[in-house]
Amino acid sequence: MALTLEIVTPQARVYSDTIDTVVIPTTAGEIGVLPGHISLVSQVADGELRVTKDGKPVVLAVGGGFVQIDNDKISVLAEQAITVDKIDVTAVEAALKRAQDQLKDAAHLDPAEQEHLHSLVRFAGVQLNIKSRHR
Amino acid sequence: MASTRDIRRRIKSVKNTRQITKAMELVAASKMKKAQQAALAGQPYAQLLSNMLAALAPHVTDNLHPFLVRRTVKTRGILLITSDKGLCGPLNGNLFKIASEIKTPAKFYSIGRKGTQFLARTKRDLVADFSVQDRVPFNEVKAAVDFITKQYLDGMIDTVEVIFPRFKNTLVQEPVIRPVLPLDNLREFLAALQRHAGVVAADEINRNQPFEFEPEAETVLAALLPYYVSREIYQFVLLARASEHSARMVAMKTAKDNATKLVGELTLEYNKARQAAITQEILEIAAASFSA
Numbered sequence: 001m002a003l004t005l006e007i008v009t010p011q012a013r014v015y016s017d018t019i020d021t022v023v024i025p026t027t028a029g030e031i032g033v034l035p036g037h038i039s040l041v042s043q044v045a046d047g048e049l050r051v052t053k054d055g056k057p058v059v060l061a062v063g064g065g066f067v068q069i070d071n072d073k074i075s076v077l078a079e080q081a082i083t084v085d086k087i088d089v090t091a092v093e094a095a096l097k098r099a100q101d102q103l104k105d106a107a108h109l110d111p112a113e114q115e116h117l118h119s120l121v122r123f124a125g126v127q128l129n130i131k132s133r134h135r
Numbered sequence: 136m137a138s139t140r141d142i143r144r145r146i147k148s149v150k151n152t153r154q155i156t157k158a159m160e161l162v163a164a165s166k167m168k169k170a171q172q173a174a175l176a177g178q179p180y181a182q183l184l185s186n187m188l189a190a191l192a193p194h195v196t197d198n199l200h201p202f203l204v205r206r207t208v209k210t211r212g213i214l215l216i217t218s219d220k221g222l223c224g225p226l227n228g229n230l231f232k233i234a235s236e237i238k239t240p241a242k243f244y245s246i247g248r249k250g251t252q253f254l255a256r257t258k259r260d261l262v263a264d265f266s267v268q269d270r271v272p273f274n275e276v277k278a279a280v281d282f283i284t285k286q287y288l289d290g291m292i293d294t295v296e297v298i299f300p301r302f303k304n305t306l307v308q309e310p311v312i313r314p315v316l317p318l319d320n321l322r323e324f325l326a327a328l329q330r331h332a333g334v335v336a337a338d339e340i341n342r343n344q345p346f347e348f349e350p351e352a353e354t355v356l357a358a359l360l361p362y363y364v365s366r367e368i369y370q371f372v373l374l375a376r377a378s379e380h381s382a383r384m385v386a387m388k389t390a391k392d393n394a395t396k397l398v399g400e401l402t403l404e405y406n407k408a409r410q411a412a413i414t415q416e417i418l419e420i421a422a423a424s425f426s427a
Contacts, residue, residue, distance in 0.1 A: 008180045010273075010366070028350045041191060042349040043358055066359055068187045070346075075183050113274060 003035050005051060007060065007076040014081040015051075015060065022074060023050040024067055033069060040069040044078055046119075046126045059084040061130045063123035080123050087131045096124035139412065142405040146398055153394035159222070160387035166269070167305070167380035173271065174302055174370075174377040181370040184363055188318065191346060199352055201288055202360045205317050211241040212292030212316075214283060216299035216372055217250035218379040219266070224386035226300055226379060227253070229310040233298050234259075242292050244283055246276075246372060262286070267372060273365075276372050280365040287316055295364075299371045300378035306385060308378035313371070315364060 005022055007015040023032045025047030031040075044065040051058040065078035099120040215234055217227045227249045234243075234250075235257065245251040245264040254261040265279040286292050295316035300308040348355045 006183070008183050010177055010180045012176055013179050026349060031349070038347055040347045040349060041187070041355055041359070043355055066187065066355075066362075068190070070190055075187060077180065077184055077187070110278075116274060 003033065003037075003072050003074060005074045005076070007049070007062070007078060007081050009078050009081050014078075015058075015083070017051075017053060019051050019053045020055070021052045024074075024076065025049060025062065026067065033074060035072050037069050037072070039071070040067075042067050044076060046122045048126070048130050049076070049081075059130060059134050061087065061123070061127045063126065064119060079119065082127065084130055084134045087127050089128065089131055092124050092127045092131075096121060096128070099124065139405060139408045142401055142408060146401045146405065149394050149397050149401065153391055153398065156387045156390040156394060160384055160391055163380050163384035163387055167377070167384050169270075170373070170377040170380045171302070171305075174373040177370050177373055181366060184366055188359075188363055200356045200360050202284075202316055202318050202364070206293045208293045209240065210292050211237065211239060212244065212283060212287060212295045213237065213241050213312075214244045214246065214279075214295065214297045214368070215250040215254065216297065216375040217245070217247035217253070218375075218383075219248040220383075221249065222386060223379055223383035224389075226308060226382040230298055230300060233310055233312055242286075244279070246279060247375075262291075269376070271369070271372055271376055273369055276369045277365045280368050284316070284361060284364060297368060297371050299375040300382070302374040302377040302381065305381045308382055315367060318360065318363075 002018040003020070003022065005015060005017060005019045006013070021032060021034050023030055024042075025045045027043045027045045030047075031042065044062055044067050046063045047061075049060045049062045051060070060081055060083050062076065062078040063080035065076065067077070068075045099117050103114070103117050103121065213234065215230065217230055221227070230250070231253050234253070241260065243254050243259050243261045245254055245261060246267055248264075248266070251261065251264040263279075263282060265275070265282075267275045267279070283292075283295055287295055294314060296312055296314050298310070298312045301311045302308055
């Protein structure tokens with residue numbers, strides 16, 4: 001029995017397919033999921049999500065969220081998610097620089113805004129890291 | 136019959152009105168498109184999140200998180216989401232109708248200036264009002280939600296319910312009241328909603344297998360539940376915005392059409408009056424020349 005994986009962000013449905021296996025980064029470490037997995041709810045960390053479909057790997061960068069595994073149906077709710085081939089290094093670097101600049105004089109910003117910027121910086125770092133390893 | 140000059144003046148004024156409503160219709164239409172896209176794009180995420188919660192709910196014991204505990208309701212907490220500006224047909228009025236039906240003790244929170252004004256006018260217990268920009272940044276909504284959930288946790292209010300115009304399509308916006316907290320009746324509510332939509336509940340959960348949590352349940356729920364609540368209410372605000380712009384566009388289109396119709400009627404009346412005056416004049420000249 002195949003697994004179905006769905007990755008959704010507030011902006012769009014990023015990935016939806018039947019797959020063989022997936023490795024998900026969680027706050028408690030990476031977990032690998034095969035068909036027949038026990039029902040599980042976990043927190044997704046910023047990091048690299050590796051899907052194997054028909055023996056071929058697909059790599060995505062995900063930024064924070066939750067995952068639910070239930071009856072071989074995996075739902076990933078991420079703040080951000082992007083497949084590796086869509087990562088645009090120059091755009092990410094620009095975004096990273098913008099966020100860092102804003103953070104430099106962030107003392108006057110409210111905590112929620114600062115947290116948002118920090119998450120942007122983290123996710124940008126993750127994207128660059130993944131892109132440099134998968135070309 | 137009114138004089139031709141009076142009619143001419145009225146035609147001019149109605150034409151001006153038509154011009155303005157037409158411009159407002161166009162503005163509302165472009166805003167509507169954006170707001171609708173935002174609301175629809177957020178839909179699958181919000182839906183999946185609710186489904187996740189719904190599937191989880193029966194496997195979680197009440198005392199794991201304060202959001203799950205049902206308390207005796209002494210004071211209801213109502214969040215009223217309205218538009219900042221008027222001229223959007225019956226949209227806000229319908230919401231006020233729901234709000235005024237609440238007779239039990241309640242504290243009110245408001246997003247949108249119209250709702251704030253209404254609550255002040257009807258002397259309701261308005262605790263706080265929040266303004267949210269038109270493009271609805273998540274942070275601004277989150278600030279409001281954090282405030283309300285804090286009141287809930289402090290025991291100031293025993294429920295959190297949201298009144299907002301649910302966007303169905305451009306022509307139909309349905310004013311609804313949705314309970315958000317406590318989360319204990321979430322599953323029934325979702326099931327009812329699905330039945331209402333004519334869909335059989337997607338996966339009637341007939342297995343007794345409990346969910347595993349990683350890390351432990353408290354940690355996951357402590358992160359998931361507040362996040363869910365703010366996402367859910369954020370989606371409500373998006374829907375409310377889409378409804379607002381749709382309602383305004385429709386209202387302005389109706390106003391424009393009415394103005395066009397009125398101009399037509401007035402023009403007819405004007406022509407009649409003009410013709411009557413000419414006929415009158417000819418008659419007078421003819422009568423004068425006969426009698427001479």
